[in-house]
Amino acid sequence: MTNQAETDLPVLSVRNVTIDTIPGGAKPIVRDISFDVRAGETVCVVGESGSGKSVTSMAMMGLLPKDALRVTGGQILLDGEDVLSVSEGRMRALRASKVSMVFQEPMTALNPVKTVGEQVDEVLRIHTKDSRAERRRKVLSMMERVHLPDVERIYRSYPHQLSGGQRQRIVIAMALILRPRLLLADEPTTALDVTTQKQILKLIKELQEEEGTAVVFVTHDFGVVSEIADRIVVMNRGDLVETGDCRQILSAPRQDYTRMLVSSVPSMQPRCAPLTDQPKVLEVVGLSKRYGKPGKSEVLAASDITFTVRKGEITGIIGESGSGKSTVARCVMRLTDPTEGAVVLQGQDIAPVRNLRAVRQKVQYIFQDPYRSLNPRRTIAQSLMEGLVNYGMPEREAREKAARTLELVNLPAAVMERYPHQFSGGQRQRIAIARAIVMEPDLLIADEAVSALDVSVQAQVLALFEDIRERTGISVLFITHDLRVAAQICNALVVMQKGCIVEQGATRDVLTNPSHPYTRALIDAAPAPDWDFQNFRPLPLAV
């Protein structure tokens, strides 16, 4: 995928950039980073969360928070002009016209109280002298170029009236409408589901090829990297670890850190088979859930769901966002009451049970969001002991047990007195897992338990699941939208679409030989299906 355009003068040249906090900390946040990006080239910046990817790209836009961060050294040359030393006015003029940015969160990147048309239009209003009608024409045509349907209507819509993918397209339209020389994309697809992600990636590529734009693409998803990158910049805790050609990094990383990172990407190869001889722990029969009042606001979030989880088995539920995965899990957990159907837990139908105390002890739930499922005001010890104490265990004993469990998830017992914000995302997720397994449940429901994690941490957590299952024989209902993860640990898979199960069966069967077109589409949309990251090589064709 090399680009043959003028390769002499880079559009962006980052030279020895160092970024520090105000007041300066022990170590700068970003240290001595240098790399170039040429016209028409896509450079992917990868690295774990917190490695300084966003900070670096913000610095290029001159958008570092003034009272918190500051560039202490180096140059950022944009077509030869150092954006670190230009005036505030000049910087504003450069923004959007020469360098523009697409942010991570399409849901919050747009002003919720202005129509999206107005917001795109604003860019033209600031930087051009076009008439109102002229601007409108340009905006509409740009919207068409990012493949938005029914642009007239969308122009008048507010962000909340659009889907995540549509919002992200608006942000891209906004970034590209002035044909900037450089596009910075900070994890533009992380929050989107695979199908939408695929479309957005294609779109960026397409526009880039038309305009010859230089692109810096920040991500931690190696699948995405392998699809789009010309070159890769690997960062680790503020240091630039390695840069190189895409192919080279993926197949022959020079640094250990890069190797570790790349090899953490789970494989698409299914590994586990169903355990058909084990007793059934959970049986969901004909489960349906309707939200809202019958009539106009009614949503049928799950309909006629039937599946089984056996002892020691990990059953995955996959499907795109909004397909009803969490709904099913919440019904099983009785966090919401199912509209119809039975949830049989070890032979007892818990759907009609009123007092859930007894049930709660047997089933535990790991929430989708590792940040918000821990009370920020309570120490880890308090969180871990809460359930045990609720069920009558004396405090001392609970504390000891919590400490042991913490070690089980690879955290030292010494951290028990800390608060959630003092942990990284991966650590928090491990704490959440510890909180669930400390209860010694028979069934564990993990709702997107690893989706928010970096690949490296994800790999650790997945290994942890395997480990716990082996040690305790726990059954897990594992919800994910990441096929690689599902392939990695699930014995059986349930595929959901629009609230219905479209296909279920052994993981191997579903992934390698999907019977439903939806499953096939899902598999196709997964990035880099043909690369075997763990072994740094393309997958051998067909199984």
Place this chain on the structure above:
Amino acid sequence: MLSFIIKRILSAIPVLFMVAILVFLVLRLAPGDPAVMIAGPNATPDQLQQLRESMGLTRPLLEQLIIWLTNMAHGDMGTSLISGKPATELIMDRFGPTLALSLSTVVLAIVVAIPLGVVAAWQRGKVLDRLVMGLSVLGFSVPVFIIGYVLILVFARILGWFPVQGYQPLSNGFVPFAQRLVLPSVALSFPYIALIARIVRTNVIEVMNEDYIRTARAKGLKESAVLMGHALGNAAVPIITIIGVSIAMLIGGVVVTESVFNIPGLGRLVLESVLARDYTVIQAVILLFSAIYVVINLVVDLLYGVFDPRIRY
């Protein structure tokens, strides 16, 4: 939307009903009766008793309550026990000044407080911010009557720009009307300017952390345009809420301001009526205030929808 409005108005009925009963009971439990107030301090017990009877105050409480509620249901607010005039007429008479005072106060408060708050948010932590916030605390730690006296002293007595007191209806011309409204509105608006400015500041600062503000900056917008164009609009809902609350709280200050500036408004009417135990008038005025409160809340909720397209009814 229409159905929302209707629903809200219907749901206000129990509130008003409750207020009505509550006010009725509170008043009847209060010592003192209007008969004494009519007959003067030196009236004889016989005379008082006769007066009470003729005013219907000797009937059982429940009966009085029912009579009153029935009359209310027929739109009859009763007549003042003291002046003998229909309560509605008294209220109509006094409504204009209070409305003018309240409206001009609210408008003034908004017009002054929002820029102040935005500037403070923009200069967060800097001298200007400290100054604005310090002054705002002063704004609600000085009683309104003292602010009133100071304003009268400076602007009416020393500078002679405005009359000391009084009220002229708009029908007598805009200039006399406005002249007499400036000082009272300024005095009354102080604590609200303080309150609203603080809320604006806090919320704008909060909004300034949002992702879309970063997006706006990334477009190359000036900081002022980011503040006014993007931050303020998103901080609107809490700001409107506090403005609504302010209007509801206004009445306490209105009573005092009307006294200090001799404005013949509802605040004074209700105060006089309380002191004279003119039950019918108090009941009518408080019901009116409650109804206004309900309307304000409704308007506030509708404004939410105007300022935030995500909110729909």
Place this chain on the structure above:
Amino acid sequence: MSSDTPAPEPQSQTLSLPEMEGGGASGLRAVLGGILSSWSARISAAVLLIIVLMSVFAPLVTSHDPIQLDPAIRLQPPSAAHLLGTDSYGRDMFARIVYGSRISLLVGAGTVIVALLFGMIIGVLTGYFRWVDAVLMRVMDGLMAIPGVLLAIALVAISGGTLVTVLVAIAVPEIPRVARMVRGVIMGVRNEPYVEAASVLGTGMWPMVWRHMLPNTVAPLIVQGTYIFAAAIMTESILSFLGAGIPPEIPSWGNMMADGRLYFLLKPELIFFPGVMVSLTVLSVNMLGDVLRDRLDPRMAKRL
């Protein structure tokens, strides 16, 4: 009112284990320590402390009796015998200011406590139980619809102008506002994943409220509390102005200002001294409140 925006994700810094600071960094001690790290907060705390000490040890601060009157020496300018002069009854202004701090702090703090306590209970109940909400919130609406000052005047008229009545009269109208806010927070928190997580762990209603919900109301309550504190002192003054406040014998800064208003042009110090005390107190409480709020509300903390 409905809104479909997800609450902004708290962005947090990711720290790997070795870099973590010592445990318990956000415990109460740390919060207090943090507060006192700012200069304005330190000054405010000192001012408040002085005022509180002054009210507690009033008899040691002044030898004058704040109620003892002698019209023969009324309206005297400050002198050695009467540090701040005398008021229109010939009472010692300094003594009244000193003892007045008791009443004013009591009115301020008492109102805050009553309003917050009841507001919190009602807010929790209405936020937690739908049916309670339907009933209690109507009552609260009704209460809110009656202008506070008028309610206060009526209450004072009913049971006489005692300190307790005035306190109740000032506090009651504040309750619905607090209740509304707490209810809002509780309803918002009810769907927070960590609350659901706790319910998955079998946490019952009251521990849930206590451990997981109420702490979220602390920051907004502090903000509201500081407003209520200031508003209570002001309302007390307004009530005195209208002749329905604290009994005139008992000194409070509010009724001192109201009493002094007649002498606004002739002896402005009668208003000025209590006014300065009120402003100082309100200012300090507000500053402390702001700092405390910033500390407790994660959304206000600095972040990218």
Place this chain on the structure above:
Amino acid sequence: ETTINAVMNAPLRALDPAISTAYILRNYGYMIYDTLLARDEAGKVQPQMASWTVSDDGKTYTFTLRDGLKWHDGTPVTAADCVASIARWDQVDKTGQVMASLMETMQAVDEKTFTLTFKEPTGIALLALSKPSGIPPFMMQKKVAETPVSTPITSTIGSGPFKFDASAYQPGVKAVFLKNEDYVPRSEPSSGMAGGKVVKVDKVVWTTMPDPMTAMNAMMSGEIDFIEQAPHDLLPLVEGNPDFKLQTFAKQGSQNLVRLNWTQPPFDNLKYREAALEALGQQSMLSAQVGNGKDASTTCAAVFGCSGPYATDYKADDIIKPHPEKSKELLKEAGYDGSPIMLMQATDLASLAPQGPVIAQQLRDGGFKVDVVAMDWASVVARRSSKAPVAEGGWNIFSTTNVLPDVGDPVGFIGTAAGGDSAWFGWPNVPKIEELRAAFARASDTETQVKIAKEIDQLAIDNVVMIPMGEFANINVVSSKLSGMPEAEAPVFWNVTKSE
């Protein structure tokens, strides 16, 4: 068009001067109504609407209305109107009641003449019908006067020098009086309430200003011309300024009075009442009300006032000066157990508010334990009518003020009436006083009256029926543009000119 803008002492809210003792209604009555007789500056009874003759036996009084009297609606004033008016008034007014009790018949003889016939010779008719304050007997149209006293009238038709502008009337805010062009004044010069009521301005506007500070400010910026009652402490603001003058009419002064509740312990016991009298002194209260060093106040031991004919100095020292030691002694003798006495204090009226704290202080100095209960005036008047023990809503002490014309009328003055249950609040019971009051009413010569009044005074003091707490002047702040206001018992606006 000349207009006098006046700020009166209280808001005008009701319009029936015949059933209320509120002074603002009396003032209102003088604007639009007229009286049959009136007292001149020297206190002598003079004809106003009518002249009179007395029959030789002294029992029948014949009144003849003068020419030119017309109601504001244009109809002539008749004797029947007057008879009906007197009949309504004498049910309510204390002096009126006494007159009614002595009267045999009252009848209209013809259009312009009517007679009052008494059971025995008495001078009360002239005294009552010229009564200048409290509730003066104002003449109204017959159809209005026939309204029962339990129903306030709403008519504003009188025959007085001013007409009421009903369309401009805002209860509690503003009352407007227009010159009555059809009024025929008497030809004598104006003197007190008597003489020609010649209106020399087009309009008088009464405004209510709840805040005295505002009234002073408005005065100083020329927005108003007249303040009926300015707080004494604010007077330095205008003193010495040639644009304003301070105007004091001796007859408009007031007397402070402390009242004890005879039906409840401890003041059902004379010893305690005496202790209270000893404990209290006048100067402190007067200072708190009008400021020290002002000549606006006088200490005065006489229950019927010191400026009138009934002045005495009986027990002057005990009454005027505080004697805490004597009080303590008396309390000790009485065996006072220290249970608190309850003092009602009105907080919302500027003239009464300072009384409470001073009384409390003096009683405390005198060995009493005092509970000051602050409340609004409406609550005071409600509570003071209760004879119950304090714990059940009763009271022990309250204080108030009365204007001197009312105080100086031994028949009408409520402070000395001592008929037990029929007496004014506090219900003192001294039958001898009641006898003396009746005798006073019947007496027709001044000498006897003075003698009786002094006897009443002594009895009132000995039994502590009331405690006089000194007199203070009411000071009008008047724009220098105004002049000619009659020296009368009430502020009246005839004869007043306003220069430009």
